[in-house]
Amino acid sequence: MRQRFTFRAAPFAMAFLALAGRPLQAAETGVGATKAYTIPAGNLSQALTRFADQADIKLIFNPELTRNLNAPQLQGQLTVEQGLHELLQGSGLMFRVSDRNTIVIEKKPVSSGAQPQSTTTLPSVTVTGARFSPDDDPVSYSARNATTATKTSTAIVDTPFSIQVLSPQVMRDTQAVRLADALENVSGVRRSFNSGGVYDNFLIRGFQVQDTFRDGFRTDYIDVDLANVERIEVLKGAAAGLYGRIEPGGAINYEIKKPLAEAQYSVQQQFGSYDFFRTVADATGPLNQDKSVRYRAILTYQGANSFRDEIEDNRISFTPSLAWDITAQTRAYLNYEYKNHEYHYDTGIPNVGDRPANVPFNRRYGILDAPLASSENHLVNFTLSHDFNQDWTLKFLGNFRSQNRDFPMESYMNGLRGDNRTMNMDVYRARVEEDHWMGEVNLTGHFRTGPVAHSALLAGEYYYDQWNWIEGYIDSVADVSVTPRPLDLYNPQYQHSSEMPDIHLQWAYGGRSEWYGFTFQDEAQLTERWRLLFTGRYQEMRSSSSDYCDALTGPCGFDNPGFHPQTDSAFTPRVGTSYKLMPWLSLFASYSESMSSAQGRQTLSGAAAGPTLGDQKEIGLKGSWLEDRINATLAFYDLNKTNIAIAIPGFGNFVELTGEARSRGVEVDVTGKVTDNLSLIASYAYTDSMITKDPDFVGNRMPNVPRNAGSLWAKYEFDNGLGFGAGVYLTDQREGNRANTWQMPGYARVDTSISYTFKLGKSLLSAQLNVNNLLDKEYYADYRPDSFAIPGAPRSFLGSIRLDF
Structure with missing residues (x-):
């Protein structure tokens, strides 16, 4: 059978990457050590980015969390821990170290029993600089926020609808290539007739759903390749109140x-x-x-x-x-x-x-x-x-x-x-x-x-x-x-x-x-x-x-x-x-x-x-x-x-x-x-x-x-x-x-x-x-x-x- 352009892919991809830019420099840095910082007051996202550059650390955060927030001026000889405390003061955000030695910025828990942010000395982290991520922790299977149910970034626990999120790590671990591969992990969703995978067609809660959404935009009767997909959100049930003409089973939105x-x-x-x-x-x-x-x-x-x-x-x-x-x-x-x-x-x-x-x-x-x-x-x-x-x-x-x-x-x-x-x-x-x-x-x-x-x-x-x-x-x-x-x-x-x-x-x-x-x-x-x-x-x-x-x-x-x-x-x-x-x-x-x-x-x-x-x-x-x-x-x-x-x-x-x-x-x-x-x-x-x-x-x-x-x-x-x-x-x-x-x-x-x-x-x-x-x-x-x-x-x-x- 024919293979028309398959084996030309690898060399073309390597050339593409070579032209894209220089590799990112990485190193190991002890974050317990002090270092001199000079960061002016201003937008919190930009302040965190500058801090990560000067500290040589890897920060992961959702830009939606920091949008419209300001940071104070940061000046002096500080540890990474002290610097983050200063920048996040009064923002309603906190930091933690993920399981892969990455510092994650996230919302503070909203509960009467919430504990203050830990002051335990942080371990060393892999240095790659600041990174913007659509989720608070890209190596986790779970997500805390979703946008599909409300068109705003809302905590899933506060959303009065059933919504499931498939994270990048789920897709990576299962090697999901097509949208249908990933959605096998969501309750009530199954593939429907698609001529053997030619286009995407699903049943949600028993009803046919022919429309999918790409960053909130309707894209019906197309096939989705997950190579450029960050995450997938599935909103269950009737959703015309937000998305207009749509079948009652639900909405599938991929970001x-x-x-x-x-x-x-x-x-x-x-x-x-x-x-x-x-x-x-x-x-x-x-x-x-x-x-x-x-x-x-x-x-x-x-x-x-x-x-x-x-x-x-x-x-x-x-x-x-x-x-x-x-x-x-x-x-x-x-x-x-x-x-x-x-x-x-x-x-x-x-x-x-x-x-x-x-x-x-x-x-x-x-x-x-x-x-x-x-x-x-x-x-x-x-x-x-x-x-x-x-x-x-x-x-x-x-x-x-x-x-x-x-x-x-x-x-x-x-x-x-x-x-x-x-x-x-x-x-x-x-x-x-x-x-x-x-x-x-x-x-x-x-x-x-x-x-x-x-x-x-x-x-x-x-x-x-x-x-x-x-x-x-x-x-x-x-x-x-x-x-x-x-x-x-x-x-x-x-x-x-x-x-x-x-x-x-x-x-x-x-x-x-x-x-x-x-x-x-x-x-x-x-x-x-x-x-x-x-x-x-x-x-x-x-x-x-x-x-x-x-x-x-x-x-x-x-x-x-x-x-x-x-x-x-x-x-x-x-x-x-x-x-x-x-x-x-x-x-x-x-x-x-x-x-x-x-x-x-x-x-x-x-x-x-x-x-x-x-x-x-x-x-x-x-x-x-x-x-x-x-x-x-x-x-x-x-x-x-x-x-x-x-x-x-x-x-x-x-x-x-x-x-x-x-x-x-x-x-x-x-x-x-x-x-x-x-x-x-x-x-x-x-x-x-x-x-x-x-x-x-x-x-x-x-x-x-x-x-x-x-x-x-x-x-x-x-x-x-x-x-x-x-x-x-x-x-x-x-x-x-x-x-x-x-x-x-x-x-x-x-x-x-x-x-x-x-x-x-x-x-x-x-x-x-x-x-x-x-x-x-x-x-x-x-x-x-x-x-x-x-x-x-x-x-x-x-x-x-x-x-x-």
């Missing part, structure tokens, strides 16, 4: 790696089973002396075949970004991403009777030597923010994304014949063009009304997208003599691409949507223990889609007379509260609503089918133990989806908006460090999903939703850098369709890893080997609605060599 204030470089080479080969180069640092202008650039090459026949997957992406502190109060950020993806679709294994067909897992039904499909993406993000004072900040955010996809020859199965072994085959050709624009203005601030402290958000946003699809196809349904020929499931006689006739691009259709949204949110701290949150959003959505149109005779696209406009508007509220029962335990409860996109079909009146609606009620507990090193969430929820389009028998493609479904369940998530050497992340979900209103399927379970599912991953790392990891992923039986006539069996998959990290001169070298599906279990990872199951990979190996300098 991109940002430019850092100190120079850092890394190159990673991965290699594995089925010719997997992936190179990642990452460079970041300042561009001027005062570090007010910073850059980051990430380059990724990947080439891979598959355990499935005739499947190839090649990717290249380049993500440069620039951050500029224009003044102490005004900041700009610009990010661009280019991505090219070449691949084959995988439509899976058809079901025969009540199970997928008993055929080899590697067998793919299709045309041999078919040309690769391709997808080219361009994405631009821009943010401009200004602090009026320490309490109020105004932000302007803009996003543009363009995607062009080409399918020169795709084959897929189109129905099993009555003998339960002969499969009709289709071959089609298609081109798709998409453009998406989004703009947002938001104002965040803090104020008091008597004894009540408020954090407020006011936001207005505009979104527009349009897409056009043109296709042509040939099939073997009507006549066995035409090309492509039908295939025997158990003795397939494949055809080559050279045998296929020309396929004309003939049938065209398209759509566009435009919506406005206005959001108000208030987080009120009523007492030291009790918090209340209210969000209200008004949105108006205008959408339209066209009928199939013969492009050879036209007119098509937006000039098509069969174009169906639809306008919908709604007010979607949400309310939540949290109460701290004890310093380590909080109770939370919430109610929220959702509104999805229009469903793209027609009612009998001729109008386009409007959006689905949803609502959720949730209650739970959040706990923290071992000085916040272990964090856990227990949630009970009742989630409903209404206004679902149901086909009207005897009326072709016409629908009525009468369908309903609900999902009820219990979820548990635990993350953190049991000891300084042992980290874990665990999850469990009980999901009772049911179709509650439908002409044919009332009482049936929703497809691909297991009643029970869970995961446990743990890693033990010795002080000398040697580490061992192991995990198990459990899934109950799932229904294969809404009629519940066939099932996918449950399974347990075991993964393991071994790693070793050591110093190589002034650099850090890490070697790692992961064995996925150690016991070589045959299982089905996801499905194609109604007819096909996608096999999971057999035992496979993934090695990695990474150099940080």
Whole structure:
């Protein structure tokens, strides 16, 4: 099989790093010794950066914690410990030494029993200078703050919604390459049909979620490479109060790696089973002396075949970004991403009777030597923010994304014949063009009304997208003599691409949507223990889609007379509260609503089918133990989806908006460090999903939703850098369709890893080997609605060599 650009990756990456800048100098410094410091009073972030430079230490802190804070002048002969005490005085922040001899700046505990900051003499630390990090400790599995639930940095324990965060260390230890790999560690989330990993598609709490968010911007129907992802946040349940049109299951938001204030470089080479080969180069640092202008650039090459026949997957992406502190109060950020993806679709294994067909897992039904499909993406993000004072900040955010996809020859199965072994085959050709624009203005601030402290958000946003699809196809349904020929499931006689006739691009259709949204949110701290949150959003959505149109005779696209406009508007509220029962335990409860996109079909009146609606009620507990090193969430929820389009028998493609479904369940998530050497992340979900209103399927379970599912991953790392990891992923039986006539069996998959990290001169070298599906279990990872199951990979190996300098 072909490898188009795989083995050019490593030398190109090394050249890229060589041009990026000089290596960061490192040394060992005793922080107990005194040293002369001269740092003027001013912005705390800049003061900490200067202090780290003069002290030759490694500091890690979230810029959101220090934004709008000032530091006093620091002058004199001081130890590192004394200097940090002086700089952080009155800031509400403290410092601690992480388990890898790194000093971390974080919030002081907010509890009546909080202990004063320790004055124990600090050990020596590895010197690399100050570093900005989106989390308070990058080597921890747990996180203390999240932004997705409120669009502001809020402590997870104070957030009255279920939200889980996947840290960089979880992704690194499990060697997660795709978004779906990482999300296996979150309760209630599972991959849905994605043609074998071509794009990202998930179920959250039993409902389909096609939209993901990149730094808060909507990015639907794309595939996410984790090479440039800092962390992933999953907000469970209806979230239209904050994000507008969205399915009721929840929102997945991944944060991109940002430019850092100190120079850092890394190159990673991965290699594995089925010719997997992936190179990642990452460079970041300042561009001027005062570090007010910073850059980051990430380059990724990947080439891979598959355990499935005739499947190839090649990717290249380049993500440069620039951050500029224009003044102490005004900041700009610009990010661009280019991505090219070449691949084959995988439509899976058809079901025969009540199970997928008993055929080899590697067998793919299709045309041999078919040309690769391709997808080219361009994405631009821009943010401009200004602090009026320490309490109020105004932000302007803009996003543009363009995607062009080409399918020169795709084959897929189109129905099993009555003998339960002969499969009709289709071959089609298609081109798709998409453009998406989004703009947002938001104002965040803090104020008091008597004894009540408020954090407020006011936001207005505009979104527009349009897409056009043109296709042509040939099939073997009507006549066995035409090309492509039908295939025997158990003795397939494949055809080559050279045998296929020309396929004309003939049938065209398209759509566009435009919506406005206005959001108000208030987080009120009523007492030291009790918090209340209210969000209200008004949105108006205008959408339209066209009928199939013969492009050879036209007119098509937006000039098509069969174009169906639809306008919908709604007010979607949400309310939540949290109460701290004890310093380590909080109770939370919430109610929220959702509104999805229009469903793209027609009612009998001729109008386009409007959006689905949803609502959720949730209650739970959040706990923290071992000085916040272990964090856990227990949630009970009742989630409903209404206004679902149901086909009207005897009326072709016409629908009525009468369908309903609900999902009820219990979820548990635990993350953190049991000891300084042992980290874990665990999850469990009980999901009772049911179709509650439908002409044919009332009482049936929703497809691909297991009643029970869970995961446990743990890693033990010795002080000398040697580490061992192991995990198990459990899934109950799932229904294969809404009629519940066939099932996918449950399974347990075991993964393991071994790693070793050591110093190589002034650099850090890490070697790692992961064995996925150690016991070589045959299982089905996801499905194609109604007819096909996608096999999971057999035992496979993934090695990695990474150099940080």
